[in-house]
Amino acid sequence: MYNAGDIRVEDVPEPTIQEPTDAIIRVTYACVCGSDLHPYHSLEETPEGRRMGHEAIGVVEQIGSDVARLSVGDTVIVPFAWSDNTCSFCRDGVTTSCVHGGFFDGASSATQAEKLLVPQADGTAVVIPEGTDESLMPSLLTLSDVYLTGYHAAHKGGVEPGKTVVVIGDGAVGLSAVLAAKQLGAETIILMGRHEDRTTLGREFGATHVVPERGEEGIAKVLGITGGEGAHVVLEAVGHMPAYEQAYGIVRPGGTISRVGVPQYEDAPVGFASLFGKNATLTGGPATVRAYLEAALPQVLDGTIDPGRVFDRELPLDEIAEAYRLMDSREALKVLIRP
């Protein structure tokens, strides 16, 4: 990406092993993330270009001398953040804060490409069992970010059986949050979104109610559905201030707002009139995908969940500029890329 809206596919030098903990994979599945649309709207002119993409499945082509858990030829899922999976924060499950960690986006290595350098490969990549059906690959790809980001929201929000959950946002992360809330046993799942094709998938994923209204109107609607009490858990999958304001308007006293939409603001209301007065909890952050990946993998393999349904288009890497355009114009929910 050279500028807002300016996506080019170019030949660059092949990546090479830099550290003994690196691996190089040939990317077989990648995709465009909702968060890729932020620079697509706002990137300033960048003469050297910015490499894009942070979700991938691929085949290991080369490993550094310290890589012990991966072998050349393994098919692996690569989460959007690398991590050693052994440091104190990783052991706590906060893999996105790994002391040797980092994020693919904007880094020298990115996944909307034919080849990808994976740092901390042993800690980062998770092997997909040999012989796994190709039809499962889109769902497995969602374990690199989108589904497990929705799951992170639900998990951090404390979703459990009997809870009333509101999901703000009907993008791929919001729909994934619906699916995750359902998996965790939520009784009532209210999806706030206004795109009917998306909310239809949301209902199939487990939403019991859809509220297309926003702002004060949307808040009133949710309060109505919850008998005036509000939601135990609000999963905020947008990242803009109106969604945040909506969240504290509908959270029940003592409830939790869990954010996974990357906040496009730094300051926000947290005082007596918003969070404090009703003992509301604010949580969330970059999804610790790696910490959830091994538990989610068998759920996809045995068909318990099919989060890959968020992909409604597929394009070759050469046409990735069109993928951005389709997602930006909301003609596509999420586009699968085949390098």
Place this chain on the structure above:
Amino acid sequence: MYNAGDIRVEDVPEPTIQEPTDAIIRVTYACVCGSDLHPYHSLEETPEGRRMGHEAIGVVEQIGSDVARLSVGDTVIVPFAWSDNTCSFCRDGVTTSCVHGGFFDGASSATQAEKLLVPQADGTAVVIPEGTDESLMPSLLTLSDVYLTGYHAAHKGGVEPGKTVVVIGDGAVGLSAVLAAKQLGAETIILMGRHEDRTTLGREFGATHVVPERGEEGIAKVLGITGGEGAHVVLEAVGHMPAYEQAYGIVRPGGTISRVGVPQYEDAPVGFASLFGKNATLTGGPATVRAYLEAALPQVLDGTIDPGRVFDRELPLDEIAEAYRLMDSREALKVLIRP
């Protein structure tokens, strides 16, 4: 209180039962709260005066026709907020959001007085067993607010055995938070405060470290003590922005900031650079004292905890203006009032 710094003791009409759920108590123990100092600094001229105080022990003198759990002559603890203890929010433990609830401060009824009207008396007041030794009354009085506010911070923050906890603020609430964190099994308790007589009591309550430095210096000191990792839980017992900034500077990735200092701000940093990036959780609010009171009462009666040690002075009600002055000038930590 008629104005900032203007405290007067005046005769007012005796309270009378207004609702069948009311009770009237003769106040035997009251006190001045750190939060009373906010209007003491900033109240604008109020010709009709503002009644003050929200912590009390007293003897039931009169009950409304619907009051069933209390009898005339009972000695009771009255928390700073009244609640029916039966509504949906009370059953969740969020008694400060009771649908029939309210706060004594600033209301027509307040505890720095000889008599107190207690709304929702059955839900609100908790009986102290007959024959309880008078020497325990100061500790029992802390169950109306200060100790259980510290406990609320620790409980909402998820303090548990093995955790590293930082308490910001060496006022009576901060010291109570130290005692509560110790009760909940915290391994390391770092008290940030600079008043040596207070931090000495903090050490006796369970603090393992005292950090007098503030701001960047204080953050560096705490990071040093925690091996560069930060604290699992930060209990913020001040309510001003510098304390909040300190809190997100020292919280460990994936950790929790729990606030009980009433925030003197509405907006605060919560974005990628403060809370979101490190998956920090922000929680807390007005302490749901009533929800904890029945469990804490036997702990005081059997001597497990002695939170009444935060009282370092005692004055008759007539001299309450001096009590405010002593606390404001930090000559006293917390003043017990005997009406």
